[in-house]
Amino acid sequence: MTPSQSGGAKRRKSLEFDFSSPEAVQESIRQNDYIADKTLATTLFLAMKLEKPLFLEGEAGVGKTELAKVLATLLDTELIRLQCYEGLDSNSALYEWNYAKQLLHIKMEEGAKGNTKQIERDIFSEEYLIERPLLRALVRSKEKPVVLLIDEIDRSDEEFEAFLLEILSDFQITIPEMGTIKATRNPVVVLTSNRTREIHDALKRRCLYLWVDYPSFEKEVEIVTTKVPEAPLKLAEQICRFMSEARTMDFYKRPGVAETLDWTQALLALHKDELDADSVRETLGCILKYQDDIKRIEEDGIERMVATAHLSPEVEV
Amino acid sequence: MTIRPVVAGSLPHRKIRAPGHGLKGEIIGFCRVLRRAGLKITSGRIIDVFRSFEHLEVTDLDYLYVATRSNMISSYEEIALFDAVFRRYWFDEEGNPYSGDNSEAMGDIFDEDIPDGAGEEGAGGEKSEDAENQDQKEGKESSGLPTEEEDSASSEAGDAEEDEEGTPSYSPAEVLGAKDFSTFDADQIADLRRLIQKIVPKLATKISRRKKNDLRAKDIDLKKSVKRSIQTGGEVLRLFRRKRKIQKTQIILICDVSGSMDSYSQFLIQFLYSLQNEIKSLRTFVFSTKLSDATPYLRHKDVHFALERLASEVHDWSGGTQIGNCIRTFNVDYGRTIVNSRTIVLIISDGWDRGDTEILGEEMERLTKKCHRLIWLNPLLGSPGYRPIDRGMRTALPYCDDFMSAHNLDSLVSMTEHITRI
Numbered sequence: 062m063t064p065s066q067s068g069g070a071k072r073r074k075s076l077e078f079d080f081s082s083p084e085a086v087q088e089s090i091r092q093n094d095y096i097a098d099k100t101l102a103t104t105l106f107l108a109m110k111l112e113k114p115l116f117l118e119g120e121a122g123v124g125k126t127e128l129a130k131v132l133a134t135l136l137d138t139e140l141i142r143l144q145c146y147e148g149l150d151s152n153s154a155l156y157e158w159n160y161a162k163q164l165l166h167i168k169m170e171e172g173a174k175g176n177t178k179q180i181e182r183d184i185f186s187e188e189y190l191i192e193r194p195l196l197r198a199l200v201r202s203k204e205k206p207v208v209l210l211i212d213e214i215d216r217s218d219e220e221f222e223a224f225l226l227e228i229l230s231d232f233q234i235t236i237p238e239m240g241t242i243k244a245t246r247n248p249v250v251v252l253t254s255n256r257t258r259e260i261h262d263a264l265k266r267r268c269l270y271l272w273v274d275y276p277s278f279e280k281e282v283e284i285v286t287t288k289v290p291e292a293p294l295k296l297a298e299q300i301c302r303f304m305s306e307a308r309t310m311d312f313y314k315r316p317g318v319a320e321t322l323d324w325t326q327a328l329l330a331l332h333k334d335e336l337d338a339d340s341v342r343e344t345l346g347c348i349l350k351y352q353d354d355i356k357r358i359e360e361d362g363i364e365r366m367v368a369t370a371h372l373s374p375e376v377e378v
Numbered sequence: 379m380t381i382r383p384v385v386a387g388s389l390p391h392r393k394i395r396a397p398g399h400g401l402k403g404e405i406i407g408f409c410r411v412l413r414r415a416g417l418k419i420t421s422g423r424i425i426d427v428f429r430s431f432e433h434l435e436v437t438d439l440d441y442l443y444v445a446t447r448s449n450m451i452s453s454y455e456e457i458a459l460f461d462a463v464f465r466r467y468w469f470d471e472e473g474n475p476y477s478g479d480n481s482e483a484m485g486d487i488f489d490e491d492i493p494d495g496a497g498e499e500g501a502g503g504e505k506s507e508d509a510e511n512q513d514q515k516e517g518k519e520s521s522g523l524p525t526e527e528e529d530s531a532s533s534e535a536g537d538a539e540e541d542e543e544g545t546p547s548y549s550p551a552e553v554l555g556a557k558d559f560s561t562f563d564a565d566q567i568a569d570l571r572r573l574i575q576k577i578v579p580k581l582a583t584k585i586s587r588r589k590k591n592d593l594r595a596k597d598i599d600l601k602k603s604v605k606r607s608i609q610t611g612g613e614v615l616r617l618f619r620r621k622r623k624i625q626k627t628q629i630i631l632i633c634d635v636s637g638s639m640d641s642y643s644q645f646l647i648q649f650l651y652s653l654q655n656e657i658k659s660l661r662t663f664v665f666s667t668k669l670s671d672a673t674p675y676l677r678h679k680d681v682h683f684a685l686e687r688l689a690s691e692v693h694d695w696s697g698g699t700q701i702g703n704c705i706r707t708f709n710v711d712y713g714r715t716i717v718n719s720r721t722i723v724l725i726i727s728d729g730w731d732r733g734d735t736e737i738l739g740e741e742m743e744r745l746t747k748k749c750h751r752l753i754w755l756n757p758l759l760g761s762p763g764y765r766p767i768d769r770g771m772r773t774a775l776p777y778c779d780d781f782m783s784a785h786n787l788d789s790l791v792s793m794t795e796h797i798t799r800i
Contacts, residue, residue: 083434083441103434103444110433111426118454147719148588152601160600164614167607181608220588256454258715265452266420272454311710313744353740 080109095124095131096276096284104271105132114229114250116265119273122317125253126212128273132249133208139201141248142210143194145217151224155234156196159189185238196234202244208251214264215254222261229267276318278305284318289325299336300325303370307348310361316348323347336371338364401436402428405446408467412450415463423449439468439475574652588623595621627720627750629653629660632708634727636666636699639757646726646757647685651676661716664688665704671712701731701770702738709744721749725778728758731770738770742777751779759783 080086087102097105105128108115117125133140143154163184170180183189192200198209211225228234229250233243252268254260276284281301285292292300300321308315316324324347333340341363349355358366405427413419430445443464451460469475591599602618633650654660654676662672678684705725717723723745731738746752754774758764759782766775775781783789 099440100444103441104448107430107433107445107448111429113426116452150588158601158604160604163604164607177608256715258718259453262418262452266418266423268452269448270452271448272457353744 080106082106089135090131093131093134094287095127096280096287097128098280101128101271101273104269108269109249111269112247114252114268116260116268116270117251117253117273118256118270120275120315120317121255122319123273123275124318125273126210129208129210129212129251129253132251136206136208136249138205139207140210141194141198141201141207142212144212145214145221147216147218149217149221153193154195154221154224155193155228156236157191157193158185159191163189187239190236190239195228196242198248199232199234199242199244202246202248206244206246207248209248211250211252213255214252214260215257219261222264226261226264226267229264275305275308275315278302281305281318281321285321285325288322289329292325292329293334296328296334296336297325299370300328302372303336303341303366304348306366306369307358310358312349312354312357313351314349314354320348336367338367341367405442408446408463409450411467412460412463415459417450417456417460418452419450442468574649574656589620590623591618592621593619595619597621626659627722628716628718629657630716630721630723630749631660631662632669632705632723632725632727633662633664633672634666634699634701634725635664636730638699638728638730647688651684661712663708663712665701667700667704669704669707669711699727699731699770700733701727701729701774702733702735702741705741705745706737709741713745713748717745717748719748719750722751722753723749724753724755725774726755726757728756729754729766729771729774730768731773733770735769735773739773739777742774746777746779752777753780753782754778755782757783757789759789 080089083099083103083106086106087097087099090097090102090105104115107113117128119125129142130140166184166189167180170183194209198207201207214222214225231243232247233241235241275281278301281304282294282297285297285301286294289297304316304321304324324344327344327347328336328340331340331344342359345355345358349358406424409419409424409427426449427446430449434441434445436442446464447457447460451457589597589599591602597620599618599620602620603614603616606616606618607614631650631653633646635646639646650662650664650672654662654673660673662676663669664672672688675688676684678687742752756766756771759766766772766781
């Protein structure tokens with residue numbers, strides 16, 4: 062996410078999160094500067110009522126991770142994030158014993174001639190346990206459900222998916238040396254995927270599915286003016302029109318909302334209050350991240366796209 | 379999969395339904411229709427839909443839509459199908475909300491305008507309703523696998539229809555009609571199969587990032603060593619070690635079936651078929667002027683049937699070559715979802731390209747960055763005096779990890795040896 066979006070500390074803390082109805086959810090989200098439509102708000106509402114994990118899928122940069130952050134703010138609770146990668150295993154996702162510390166303890170006790178049983182009790186206590194995100198989410202949810210964000214699940218591998226399946230259905234973890242830890246309240250689970258590969262159906266079936274699309278022009282303008290309030294409305298509209306035009310093009314990586322916000326701030330920093338071809342060219346790096354794509358947009362004619370962006374909505378319709 | 383505009387999100391009608399007694403039945407009927415349409419509707423999902431209505435006003439169509447959709451689908455590809463079924467089930471032709479269980483009436487209108495491709499991986503021919511039902515009964519993944527009941531007559535009809543409207547690039551010169559690949563004799567097939575069984579394990583593995591125990595390895599497994607040391611009073615008597623696991627890879631075959639490859643095609647197609655049957659996860663694509671996914675056809679158990687189907691479905695067999703455009707189609711439509719760091723891509727082509735070599739270069743570069751290993755098999759490399767100097771081959775060569783010949787069984791043996799040495 063962009064710096065502009067991640068300023069969690071700056072964000073107003075909503076005192077009470079009213080989720081008695083989808084409309085109330087929609088309103089609370091909006092107060093936290095996240096623009097949600099009815100579909101999203103209703104799905105979110107259902108996820109909390111049914112205590113089902115929420116599976117967010119969509120192109121990169123449409124605000125999937127951000128939604129989880131907003132949710133944590135709304136519930137006034139902790140956000141525990143597990144970033145997935147290939148080869149992620151239970152040691153880094155669940156818990157791990159602090160082996161080095163255990164070894165040292167054993168060595169020290171040896172000098173003091175401690176008895177073995179006592180040593181064993183000592184080294185398999187919480188002091189030597191390293192909590193990883195999944196365990197932490199369960200432990201912390203004891204008083205108040207936390208938001209557990211399992212980010213970019215498509216980057217992990219099948220082994221981890223299978224493992225996750227087990228955790229998400231029981232919400233309990235057994236540590237052989239210590240016993241079973243079970244959350245009294247299930248954490249609110251949000252999974253995100255950029256769809257770089259298909260996630261196994263068994264996992265997705267346990268979740269509420271939501272496809273997060275690129276926002277419509279109107280919605281994107283609203284997002285820009287909410288997130289970057291210092292941007293003049295005219296510039297915001299031009300930027301968003303340029304972006305929706307750009308998203309129809311055949312890019313390898315289409316720009317997301319995160320790119321729109323980055324770009325708006327870049328243009329503001331350059332003191333632009335209107336879009337022109339030169340400044341677009343200078344700041345292309347904000348919206349396109351592949352050299353091929355940059356070449357393609359230049360071939361397509363930035364001037365033409367800027368001209369389209371300048372059209373007022375009446376003319377366009 | 380290319381990104382299609384999403385129909386979802388806003389329905390054209392926001393009318394409030396009158397609360398009726400039959401609503402529960404209607405919802406169950408709706409689930410039944412969805413299941414018939416090919417979605418995986420488990421009873422758990424249906425229960426969750428009803429649980430949702432404990433919290434939502436069921437008479438609001440918007441809520442009905444979100445509650446059913448979020449519970450019933452699990453991928454982007456299914457959205458269009460769901461939306462179409464939803465519209466057909468809950469609205470009449472004028473767009474007014476229906477009432478009453480019309481799951482029976484929905485039965486006949488399936489083949490009309492519900493978009494296909496939802497949940498289907500293969501870009502193969504249209505599936506008849508029967509085939510869909512069949513898949514479902516058997517609880518298979520609907521991967522476009524043709525069932526035995528589906529006779530080739532109906533698929534040919536579907537194919538002809540597709541030609542008329544679906545493929546602008548189609549020209550009579552592209553088609554040389556169906557070919558008979560079934561002339562391979564049994565001995566040759568047996569030879570080929572044995573060889574492929576030998577190649578496959580070498581081809582299909584890669585060193586994983588995960589580790590497994592191995593006492594001869596270099597890395598010490600601290601976790602296990604400490605754990606076991608407790609048995610001996612905290613004295614580490616034995617060091618446990620671990621090493622990286624060998625991981626399975628995904629293999630993708632992209633095979634040139636253009637005119638210039640004609641003399642090899644008998645052998646090739648046999649090779650593709652055997653490989654497909656050896657590695658279930660293999661994806662096979664064939665191309666000349668355009669790319670098609672041959673996986674569903676080649677998965678068929680009966681070799682002759684499979685080859686016949688393939689020959690009749692891939693209608694530009696033995697046409698011209700546009701490697702660049704085809705690789706591009708591959709990158710755009712499939713590259714994102716099926717190519718990753720575990721993928722080995724095998725391109726089988728002579729490199730004679732009549733298309734734009736600039737595109738070829740670009741797309742080869744993109745592909746080689748995404749996959750684990752890119753291997754180009756060129757049957758011409760077997761003929762004495764051949765140098766890869768034609769435009770296409772020269773462009774593509776720098777992006778290939780391996781460049782090998784594949785014109786007969788012997789060359790496959792040497793390829794195996796080469797891969798073993800890697």
